[in-house]
Amino acid sequence: MSMLHLILNGRPVDIDVPESRYLSEVLRNDLGLTGTKIGCNEAECGICTVLVNGTPIESCVFPAFKAQGATVETIESLSQDGELHPLQQAFLDHGAVQCGICTPGVIMTAKALLDEKGASLTDDEISVALKDTYCRCTGYQSVIRAIRQAAGQNVAPLLPNIQPAGDSIGRPHPNPQSRAKIMGRARYTDDYRFPGMLYARTKRAGVPHARIRSINTAAARNLPGVRAVLTHEDVPGHNRHGLVIDDWPVLCDDKVRYAGDAVAIVAADSDEVAAAALERIRVEYDELPVVSDAIAATKPDAPLVHEGRDNGNLLRHIKVDKGDIEAGFAAADAIVDQTYRTPATEHLFLEPECSIAVPGGYNPEDFGGTLDRNAARGETATHDKTTIYVGSQIPYQDRGQTAAALGVEPDAVRVVATLTGGGFGGKEDITGQIHTALLAEKTQRPVKMLYSRQESLLVHPKRHATVIRIRTGAKSDGTLTAVEATLYGDAGAYASLSEKVLTRATTHAAGPYDVPNVKVDCFAIYTNNAPSGAFRGFGVTQSCFAVESNMDMLAEKLGLDAAEIRRVNALDIGRATSTGQVLRESAGLNECIDMVDVGMRGKDFHWTWEEGNSRFAWGLAVAYKNTGLGGGAPDRAGAEVEVWRDGNDSIRAEVRTSSAEMGQGLPAVLAACVAEELGIPMDNVDVLLGDTDYCPDGGPTTASRQTFVSGNAARLAARKAAKKLANASSAQSVRARYDYDAPQTRALGTGGDMHFAFSFCAQAALVEIDMDTGEVHVRKVIAAHDVGRTINPLTLQGQIEGGIVMCIGYTLTEHYIQEQGKPWTDVMARYKMPSITHTPAITSHIVEHPTSGGPYGAKGVGELPSIPTSAAICNAIYRATGVRVRSLPVDQDELLRAIRTGADEIELAWGDLEPIPTIALGCER
């Protein structure tokens, strides 16, 4: 230990700490300044940025003693006496805060820039300064606007041009939690520190496929400071979990099926000791042959990932069958038949997974902490049952799965949803929830398990890699006559949400078009790769790329305009989806196409042109996405609203639901619905999310469903409460609960309505290709989204900008690469999501075709913006270069080769080593 002296946020600080500390650790752990966040510990993400002597540095790789005697500024220093710093105010005004995990780092980086450049700063300077400070949520446009406003430039928040539908509905409002986030006061799971808390780590398989011969934990157990080492033998209840099929071991028993499998868990007095203990666990394996490719896994002699199943590695065969496919193609004047490949991708939410479990009977006083008898949760509260703090997308399912593993009833477990630093589908499955609960009950102490970025990359489910063959037929006027497709989806080692995700890929595989004859076969296949699961877009991202690439090829063949061929076929009221669902309302696709088309075609419009060594071109694509679970699944959300009069006789309310906020803006939506019903200002509404003991089940935060279902539940609970309040005496608070059931849907293959609503969109991308290097830049995106009704234009804009940029990453930069079941992408430095330098100018139009069941007519929008951008970009690339991209992400090396050799397509993406395999269509079998 040595004395470290800092001038921290204006005050001298002297602290005795080991010289081996990094600055981030001293700030967060030793000084409790948890405003500074950790995303990678690799100097990659930039969210740990603080200022040392006024200069931004990444505190995660900055030794604390390198800062000896220096001035250090963190996010906590920015607001003085309750007065927000102009940057903080601007981030609120512009909705530049979503999940908020990046916000402290982004703001501190921006502060240094602002201090240096003042009012004159330019977009270019912002881009240079923030190049390596990442944000996964916002897409950066709102960040840029906010920084310029803070510099004193006259920049208004960019909002869609809509007529507000109410006093709260349709009005911009920052998310209620944003204020804490910009001040560095928001607490994510890793920011909690319970008295007596232990630190846990997981022993990972490291090998993709092996039978476990023995597990020896004796040496680990004997290490001083180790409190518990558990293996499968110590799981009292069901040693499997899974959202659809319970095939995922809590701790592996007979075999391991992917490199990230959990074999043993350790809780110790410190994280260092826990890490050292892992090294001492000896596991003997008999390695098995590895199957790492979905198509190879269907061969009769392929190694079996799960033994004893009738269908071998086939997890599920999903089918859509409509009309007469042969007749459809016979009637076509032109047919395009093409095979595409899409990569596995990583959510890269900037907050790695973290869970804390507190054992039943916990009293902080027992460990020298203080007790607050009024505290309902947190470090000062008593806990009467096993309680898990986690930034989860599905609190109630976490509860159920944990209870099953503990061998107790669900209500013997409580899940408290902490703030989530990004999810995007990647925080639906169990990670550390069960493990910490087991360890907490074993040791009778709170236990924290924080994944490192590298562990996060290894363990949680990815976006499905797919191979998609699609055959599209049309008449000479563009009318589609038939679509036939085969999809192979790599489900990885465990089922997770594969069946649901690939069902969506299948049902959306004819695009948002009225196609009379459709046949789609989709195969979800187990392999020894990382499991695949939910990821914003939920399978539709993949099939849309194929569908919309084919549409442009068809248009070219028929000599039709790209917008025209889409208009001819666009779903509309009275037209039917590929599953035979006839739309009766809320289908604004044509209007979306028109708005984008007009926006793109200014005067002197050209589809493509040259400037210097660059070619520019526009590309167009459209998409639709269901709102809600659909397919016959009961889709329910509960909400509770409590209403009272405060001292000044104004009405206040709190709305409670266990739906999850990941930064998408749900609290503001719920508050708006309640405020609207009660006729009170939104600021009078508090939102409590995700405490399974206090909040009704909101169901999973997935499928763009929460605005619709939880929004409705909140609205209807508020309406009930308002009635009660009218009859109550003025001193009383009243409470009402509403369990909202979304309209009944029908299972795939049974006909009728598979979904209760669809959202639609069109996007045009302007792309620049550097003809010397093959580099691709997206310069502009014009988008139009039919969202039914705008609840909060500010968070809506954020969802759209963020979704578009996320899909730019999918198209140009992202690929989670696995080699024979082992991730090559084992550090963040090997996975690049879009940085501020990738963000295009975005013009977003909103179309409002209300859906009668939605709250005020709203339907979901969380996923839609991130779906068609890839096809729009690749259609533009084709127009500029004559090269059709068949595999993502676009590889500049391959693209340049094709341009130079005159090849008309590329089938190797970055990270691909093999050409796209040939797959058969259903009718050929």
Next chain:
Amino acid sequence: MANASPNRWDRYYTPATVAEAIELLQQYDGQARVVGGGTDLLVETRRGLHRPAQAMVDVTNIGGLDTITSDDGHIVMGCGVTHSQIVTNALIIERGSCLAESCSVIGGPQVRNVGTLAGNVAHALPAGDGTIGLLALGGEIEVAGEGGSHWMPLQESFKGPGKSFIDRHRQILTRLRFTPTAEREGSAHHRVMRPQGLCLPIISMGVRVKLDDDDTISAVRISMGPVGPVPYLAETAMDVLVGGPATPEQFRQAAEVALNSVSLRASKYRASHEYREQMVRTFLPMILNRAVERAQGTGL
């Protein structure tokens, strides 16, 4: 507790003089490691890629070695000088353009604010950007150790990929220097990257050109990486250019000769052989041209 934390160090020293730093290194007898900004070393250390060191000797706080000075016909940079200092230094921007350009593409601002040119050189990657820039300028480095200190040409320090003749447990790269470009001289750097994972350049190239009064090239240096185990000086291409006119045809010729003298390799997930070749063909002439324009006083 010796080495309580894996992949860490027990002591972190920030000596104020070179003598003090050398003494520490001697005292630890190979168990201490020299660290600059730590943007390479500590990231790798965190990943467990280095044997644990008992002590880190941080050389960025040494008095007089954290500045850029002009001295005896040289521009001299101490080992504490960061990339950010270099890219904002007016003298280097004008008279060592290719160094300013090469340091400006390193990382993001946070990395440039702490990463040093000395660390870039001592790390000895085949295509460290600052290194490629300095190599084109004909840079020299001063290495201090037990037996005193001496200047040596930059290229003599490279042993292999990531391997330096500087013993980073016992010696310190204390200063770096180059002769600034004079009248009728110019320099330029260019790098090609890919936007996907792996922050290593596909190709990084620097040139320094000197012109006669009649615009023939009287001297030239061309550096490239990664084209082999160490940063490469393309001498055969330099020979082609010297004494000839500064024309596009000559530049194209130089690129071909450079390509003939090296074996560009395909590296998985980074670049194909053909792509690397193509980038040399496109950008070596381009930066030669830019350097010539600077020498003529017409370029930016």
